[in-house]
Amino acid sequence: MVEMWNSAIQLHAQGRGKACAVPNFQPISEQKWGAGWMYSVKCTKCTFISPVYKLYKEIPTGKPGRKAAAINLTLQSGLLDMPVGNTRARLLLTDLDIPPPSRSGMQTLSNQVSAKMTRLNTINMREKIEAVKSFNEKGGAVNPNIINVAVDGRYNSITIGHSKKPGQAASQAIGIACETNTKHKYILSAVMQNKLCWQGAWLRGKGFTVNCPGGHEDYTANLPVHAPLSEYDMGKSIGTELALQNVLIKYATTDGDGRSAAGIEDSLKILHPIWSVERLADPSHLAATQFRHCYNAKFSDEMFPGKTRLEKGKVKKILSQDVKARCSLIMTTLFENYCGNTEEMRKRLPKVLESTIRCYDGDCSMCRSHSVVCLGGITNNWWNRSMYLASNKVDSLNMNENDKSILSEILKIRISEAALEKTKFQTNTQKCEAINRSLSVSLPKNVNNERNAMGRLSSTILRSNDGIKSATEQKAKLLGAPLSPKTRYSLRQIERESLYHREYQTRPEVQRQALLLRGRKLREFREYKNYCAVESGYKKGHLDQPSTADDTLQDHSYSK
Structure with a gap:
């Protein structure tokens, strides 16, 4: 735009008459080329009309016809990284009171x-x-x-x-x-x-x-x-x-x-x-598989505390979450202690498995020597240390031999030689x-x-x-529209913020605070449910099912 005005003033000065000392320019024509524009101005005091100026940078295409505008190519390059396409991009431009390019x-x-x-x-x-x-x-x-x-x-x-x-x-x-x-x-x-x-x-x-x-x-x-x-x-x-x-x-x-x-x-x-x-x-998908197997396992009705099937099911879910978290912590600790030496870890896994089953059964006699994560004391045992068990006040399980056998197979999904072989490189x-x-x-x-x-x-x-900066610069260079210094400076800032956020999330103190926050939320949720028994009242398709004498008041829990 500045180049257009400077050129128009110079051309007007070279061809103006004595009666037009101070020009008064007005646009005489405008033509849209995608998101770019071409303008021509005239002087209202004389007959001067400027050439048509292209207010965009041209990119050679190597093909016959008009050259492409850099802003049109870079717009498409930017949209590749956005959740919007051409239709929504045109709508966004109209919201900004900018005439959008044609869809074709x-x-x-x-x-x-x-x-x-x-x-x-x-x-x-x-x-x-x-x-x-x-x-x-x-x-x-x-x-x-x-x-x-x-x-x-x-x-x-x-x-x-x-x-x-x-x-x-x-x-x-x-x-x-x-x-x-x-x-x-x-x-x-x-x-x-x-x-x-x-x-x-x-x-x-x-x-x-x-x-x-x-x-x-x-x-x-x-x-x-x-x-x-x-x-x-x-x-x-x-x-x-x-x-x-x-x-x-x-x-x-x-x-x-x-x-x-x-x-x-x-x-x-x-x-x-x-x-x-x-x-x-x-390991993450293997832990998710372990959770599903534990949640769907056929344990005995007497294993979990609670008066109703719903209460027992909640404790069963808590146990499934705890088994997943405990096994992940066990394997992570073993890899750290033995520096990835799988041979030494194989020798210890049988005792770790046995002590873990005994711990869930209430016997912590082997925990101090073999449990890895449970010290077996009164205050430092796994029942008090666990985020899920402690937050929900679960302190005992009444397991029979069949329950122990089922739990053993579930633990072997992570704590076994076969599982160690599958995850030996972490x-x-x-x-x-x-x-x-x-x-x-x-x-x-x-x-x-x-x-x-x-x-x-x-x-x-x-x-x-x-990275964000290098990728954006490579794309702009490929399209023939290199970025300006101010844009490159902004990209450095954006990339610096992205790298800082990524590094911040991996800090041990940040991860510890996240675990503490999760445990606090679990505890607050349990306390809320104890003092406020109102449920959401959601039941899939219950309004479309034929009503009976027993479910006339089942649409909301507070109606009971």
């Missing part, structure tokens, strides 16, 4: 920018693979090409089934593989199974008989609409992609749902027939879960992104691998 023009640029981001992230992940290989070589690895990974899948649906359509509810699935060799945990591979194709659906709506994928040009689906989404197939794609870059995977950490490790192994065997991949378990899928949470922002599950889902995925991974 935004979609065209969005497709171009998405393809560029995908290529940029592919190159970046290849560089990260070479960085991990270099790290292995410096660490004295026998074969630096061996990289261990953690793999997890994400579906664009919160439920497995659907009440209206056959088959799976999800139409897209994403497989993420991050390395576990370095502390950075770089994302090395990302694949997508996509059954959505906007153009194919549009052609079928017009009466054309086309099938996706491959039935027409510019298709986006890579899977037939009725084909099942499979983590095994995504694992095969990940393994093939990494094998082409001379990467061997020895250990793959997954949750208990998918078969990604088997898919990786089958893909690697094509080039290395005798190669095998060992699947490791994620690797987890938390980085993959973090990427999934980030994807919930750029790829919300309630929005279908048929054409640019891969671009949004690539932009999220690039930001995770290189």
Whole structure:
């Protein structure tokens, strides 16, 4: 804008008459080019009319026609990291009283920018693979090409089934593989199974008989609409992609749902027939499995205190939470005490298991020597130390031999040699879960992104691998619109705040305060329930069921 006024004043001064000493400029024409504008001004005192000025930076496209505006490309680059698309972006601009670009023009640029981001992230992940290989070589690895990974899948649906359509509810699935060799945990591979194709659906709506994928040009689906989404197939794609870059995977950490490790192994065997991949378990998912098994176990009715089945069920849930927390603390303490020496830990596990069962039965005679987390005294035993048991005033369980046998099998999910072998490196899928949470922002599950889902995925991974500042600068440089110094300074501030927040959450004192806060909330909730017996009154579908003489007053608990 300043350049336009300076140029217009200079041109007016060169061609003005004596009667127009002080010009009075007014816009004579304006033309919108996406989010950019072109202006021409005139002088009301004379006949001067300026040339048309482009109030945006032009980006050469290498194609015939008008050059692209930098603001239009960077707008699409920014939207890749946002939960909104072009429709909501246009609405946001109108709320700011800014005339929005056309929807078709935004979609065209969005497709171009998405393809560029995908290529940029592919190159970046290849560089990260070479960085991990270099790290292995410096660490004295026998074969630096061996990289261990953690793999997890994400579906664009919160439920497995659907009440209206056959088959799976999800139409897209994403497989993420991050390395576990370095502390950075770089994302090395990302694949997508996509059954959505906007153009194919549009052609079928017009009466054309086309099938996706491959039935027409510019298709986006890579899977037939009725084909099942499979983590095994995504694992095969990940393994093939990494094998082409001379990467061997020895250990793959997954949750208990998918078969990604088997898919990786089958893909690697094509080039290395005798190669095998060992699947490791994620401790967090293993603990969640232990909670479910304990909560669904068939314990005796006399085991839990309480007068009604509802009260006994609450104590059973408290025990399930406590078993999960106790086993996690036991394994964490053992790994710290023995510095990851699994051989020494195997020797101690049988006594740890026996003392834990006895402790829950009220016998703490073995706790001081073998329990790891219970000292066996009056005030420092596990019953007083536990967040769940102490907060809810649970101080005894009446177990018979069958209950002890069931509890022993539940404890073996975490405290056993088999469980130790599955978690011997303490690797987890938390980085993959973090990427999934980030994807919930750029790829919300309630929005279908048929054409640019891969671009949004690539932009999220690039930001995770290189950080907010570096990723934004790389994208801007690729589009030919480098950032200004003030913008780079703001990015440094944003990244500094993000890193500080991440580091703050891992501080021991912060984690301790979080545990104390959780325990206090549990205690306050128990006290509230003791003095206020009002329930929510929720019962699924109770208003649509035929009423009987016994449930006429069941809609609200306070009506009793």
